[in-house]
Amino acid sequence: MPIALSRVDDRLVHGQVVIGWGRSLGISLIVLVDEGVAASAWEQDLYRMAVPAGVELRFATVAEAASHLDEWQGSPVRTMLLTGDVETMVALHRAAPAIVHKINLGGIHHRPGRRERLPYVYLTDDELHALEAVEASGAKVSAQDLPTTAPVALKALA
């Protein structure tokens, strides 16, 4: 299971991701998939400061990540896929449904049009429908902020 976690979290690289999940799953590589960050050197410098020694942080566009999913899955390095929005994670799932088959909603916060589903998960109806379509295609989607909390199934967020 080299891609050990596929997480949607709009705070991107932060404590829950690096310490909460990273340490408990033994993650050595975090791949941040975001079109904007992949094109911005100064943003990448800021995100690198948030990663502890021993954990590599890579930046990728959706297309770049999609072309490397097989490689990461086959590598012994335990890897976390991290996106800041539902749309990007859905695109990764479509690129490799057999690899990105278990999606963790970790932190999707308030924006106009989004409705509170859990204190840490706000979704528009379109985002919810996109995730329901992903689940209908065989993937498992659940919300769970930390490994120590109970996962909440997608159907409970509707």
Added chain:
Amino acid sequence: MTGGWRALLRLMAVQGSWNYERMLGVGMGYAAEPLLEDLKTVDPVRHGEAVVRSAEFFNCNPNLAGLALGATARAEYEAVPGAQIARLRTALCSPLGALGDELFWAGLVTALMGLALVAVVLGAGWWAILGFLVTYNVVRLLTAVWALRTGLDAGMRVGSAIGTSWVPGAAARVGPVAGAAVGLALPLAAAWYLRGFGWTGAVGALAVAAVGAAVTRWFGPSLTSVRFALLAMGLLLFFRWMGL
């Protein structure tokens, strides 16, 4: 730009309106308002947009929030495009959260608590607690002043200002100090608590600690150390109530 001291005062209570929807966002907006006041006469439209932007979702360690507050306020005066300021705010959440948590929650607070425990055991009593509170709050205040000034000076270049500052080095160094302080405090505090219980009490406490370490390792994350401690205290009260 004026309003720096008012912004600093408000920054000290930046978590006062913490909520899941915007986390520190509203507190940051409240602290930004005095800094943005001069913009009202220069560019009223920009002022309105800047105030709204400053209260959007934001989250980081509160002790380093001044870096983001100062940097974004300066960027507003320099007429940096709003979308770029929003991206700066989002990107700053990561290093200011990670470095701040490492420096304060896992570092300074832990180290000071360990030292305070040692001081209590050595007979310092309430002075140890007073020393802890004063030291922590002096460091916190000085850090807030530095963070706001650095943010205001750096603007959009705040990333390199953080990278070359004292913060990354201090965050890396304070961890071992915290570990040493807690490592020293634990056996001293345990011996202090067990005074008067004799060797049977010490053996019982050691057994509970050993079982706690084992079950939290085997059954975690469902049985965390906090849950085990509550369970152990509950069982202790039950046994006492039973007269055992």
